[in-house]
Amino acid sequence: MAIRRTDSITSFVIIISVWEITVRLFHVSPFKFPGPGEVGVALWELAASGALLDHVIASLYRVTWGYYLSVLTAIPFGMFLGTWYSARRIFNPLIQFLRPISPLAWIPVALIWFGIGDRPAIFLIFLSSFFPMVVFTMSGVQGVRRTYLRVADNFGLTGLERSIKVILPAAMPEIVVGLRITLGTAWLVIVAAEMIAVKSGLGYLIVDGRNALRMDRVIAGMIVIGLIGLCLDWLIRKLETLPYVIWSKRRK
Amino acid sequence: MKRFKKPMDKVEVRNLTKSYVERRMKARDPGSCNYHEKCEVLKGIDFRVKAGSFTCFLGPSGCGKSTLLQIIAGFEKADRGKVLIDGKEVTGSSSRHIFVFQEDGLLPWLTARQNVALGSRHITDPEKRSSEEEDYIEMVGLQGFEDHYPHELSGGMRRRAEVARALITNPDILYMDEPFGALDFVTRLQMREEMLNVHSMFDSTILFITHDIDEALQLGDQIIVMSERPSRVKADIHLDAPHPRDLSSGHLAELRKEVYFLMGLHAAL
Ligand SMILES: Nc1ncnc2c1ncn2[C@@H]1O[C@H](COP(=O)(O)OP(=O)(O)OP(=O)(O)O)[C@@H](O)[C@H]1O
Ligand SMILES: [Mg+2]
Numbered sequence: 410m411a412i413r414r415t416d417s418i419t420s421f422v423i424i425i426s427v428w429e430i431t432v433r434l435f436h437v438s439p440f441k442f443p444g445p446g447e448v449g450v451a452l453w454e455l456a457a458s459g460a461l462l463d464h465v466i467a468s469l470y471r472v473t474w475g476y477y478l479s480v481l482t483a484i485p486f487g488m489f490l491g492t493w494y495s496a497r498r499i500f501n502p503l504i505q506f507l508r509p510i511s512p513l514a515w516i517p518v519a520l521i522w523f524g525i526g527d528r529p530a531i532f533l534i535f536l537s538s539f540f541p542m543v544v545f546t547m548s549g550v551q552g553v554r555r556t557y558l559r560v561a562d563n564f565g566l567t568g569l570e571r572s573i574k575v576i577l578p579a580a581m582p583e584i585v586v587g588l589r590i591t592l593g594t595a596w597l598v599i600v601a602a603e604m605i606a607v608k609s610g611l612g613y614l615i616v617d618g619r620n621a622l623r624m625d626r627v628i629a630g631m632i633v634i635g636l637i638g639l640c641l642d643w644l645i646r647k648l649e650t651l652p653y654v655i656w657s658k659r660r661k
Numbered sequence: 662m663k664r665f666k667k668p669m670d671k672v673e674v675r676n677l678t679k680s681y682v683e684r685r686m687k688a689r690d691p692g693s694c695n696y697h698e699k700c701e702v703l704k705g706i707d708f709r710v711k712a713g714s715f716t717c718f719l720g721p722s723g724c725g726k727s728t729l730l731q732i733i734a735g736f737e738k739a740d741r742g743k744v745l746i747d748g749k750e751v752t753g754s755s756s757r758h759i760f761v762f763q764e765d766g767l768l769p770w771l772t773a774r775q776n777v778a779l780g781s782r783h784i785t786d787p788e789k790r791s792s793e794e795e796d797y798i799e800m801v802g803l804q805g806f807e808d809h810y811p812h813e814l815s816g817g818m819r820r821r822a823e824v825a826r827a828l829i830t831n832p833d834i835l836y837m838d839e840p841f842g843a844l845d846f847v848t849r850l851q852m853r854e855e856m857l858n859v860h861s862m863f864d865s866t867i868l869f870i871t872h873d874i875d876e877a878l879q880l881g882d883q884i885i886v887m888s889e890r891p892s893r894v895k896a897d898i899h900l901d902a903p904h905p906r907d908l909s910s911g912h913l914a915e916l917r918k919e920v921y922f923l924m925g926l927h928a929a930l
Binding site: 559 | 734736753754755756758759760762764765766768769770779780782810811812830
């Protein structure tokens with residue numbers, strides 16, 4: 410663990426050095442590509458004024474809502490589809506058709522339906538995670554070993570117990586993969602969503618920076634987005650150590 | 662004419678027939694069916710099993726032993742024929758008839774204790790339930806490992822936990838599909854002895870699949886030998902020798918030879 414941490418610090422040190430050297434060597438204008446020092450100052454200013462925290466909170470607020478809404482609806486729906494063959498027959502083509510449509514293509518729709526503010530952004534996050542999450546859950550449920558279902562039947566579990574105590578945990582390893590991937594997507598999409606409909610959030614910070622010709626702020630915003638993305642991924646990886654998930658990793 | 666009511670057969674299988682559509686692209690074993698063709702697995706299986714008896718099923722690999730037991734247990738449907746338990750036709754699985762699976766049947770996300778608790782759900786009094794769970798865990802020698810997950814247990818311990826989970830229901834019938842197949846030789850022999858104890862302590866009827874001829878001869882009150890696929894009953898042997906049995910001499914040695922021949926083994930003795 411210690412080795413891996415120093416490794417990742419090393420890679421950041423290298424990239425920052427290369428960045429600094431390039432900017433100095435070629436005398437790049439700070440309006441085009443500011444150096445690490447300038448970006449650091451911008452980051453400090455943003456943080457000190459409290460603006461950065463407000464933007465971060467605004468973005469996280471929208472992602473949380475959109476992500477939770479989609480997870481809370483997609484997992485039951487995916488379980489329903491995974492369990493019932495005929496439901497799958499009916500809904501699967503529709504899901505496969507809607508899934509490849511980029512959430513960005515929904516932006517105009519979101520604006521028209523939900524106007525300006527948090528709601529269109531939340532809707533876009535919801536959409537971006539919903540379909541992948543349904544598909545992951547569905548395939549997880551379909552992959553549940555027949556033996557486990559037979560055990561459930563054999564010991565007389567009711568339909569609800571069977572879903573919650575057997576099918577859900579058996580599908581959990583795949584659901585957790587879905588949770589991780591869709592959280593990444595949600596975080597990608599929030600920036601795009603905030604570039605359009607709202608006046609806060611990290612996406613807005615970047616657009617605002619561009620409009621003011623403050624490339625240092627744009628890059629500062631990008632760095633914060635990357636860091637928070639890392640943190641979110643680190644947090645959601647904690648799910649992989651739950652007993653409901655770990656069994657699938659330790660078995661072999 | 663007036664007839665005495667004789668003790669009913671626990672399990673009666675009548676003319677059971679089952680085929681599958683072969684889904685494997687490449688046949689594994691000789692005599693397999695072609696891809697996408699209908700493949701007859703069981704062809705007219707008939708036998709009866711007495712209440713409280715220990716019946717062993719022998720047969721070549723892939724002949725349909727698991728399929729047969731799963732139909733009897735109500736997990737699969739037969740194409741033709743009937744399974745009667747206590748004279749009633751089987752329509753689905755029941756928590757009075759517990760199956761110990763060929764592959765691991767413990768739920769891997771539950772601890773040993775929680776798995777055993779699947780079998781104690783019928784006990785309403787929580788105190789009694791937890792003391793029963795403790796008793797059964799102790800009976801199979803898993804005390805100290807209650808809170809371990811299946812992947813933290815050895816193969817033998819997993820089998821024991823599964824047996825405890827089955828026994829705590831006080832099952833009417835116990836189906837066991839090669840329960841000790843994956844265990845090492847010594848553990849297997851231990852488990853075999855423990856099965857004899859279980860059988861003398863509980864009055865469950867046991868239907869037990871094995872591919873170990875000696876195991877069948879050691880354990881069974883009845884041995885059903887199945888043929889190659891499409892499978893029929895090749896021999897239905899009743900034996901009432903007391904336990905422990907000595908297979909090296911006398912009647913049992915003769916019987917052992919006979920079963921080896923039935924299984925197509927001529928040089929192995
Ligand atoms: N769900 C299924 N779909 C298609 N074919 C199946 C299915 N289950 C079993 N079969 C086929 O039926 C045959 C009998 O299988 P079964 O598992 O009952 O054999 P077995 O006697 O238990 O073998 P083993 O001793 O190896 O456990 C095999 O040829 C197998 O390929
Ligand atoms: Mg089998």
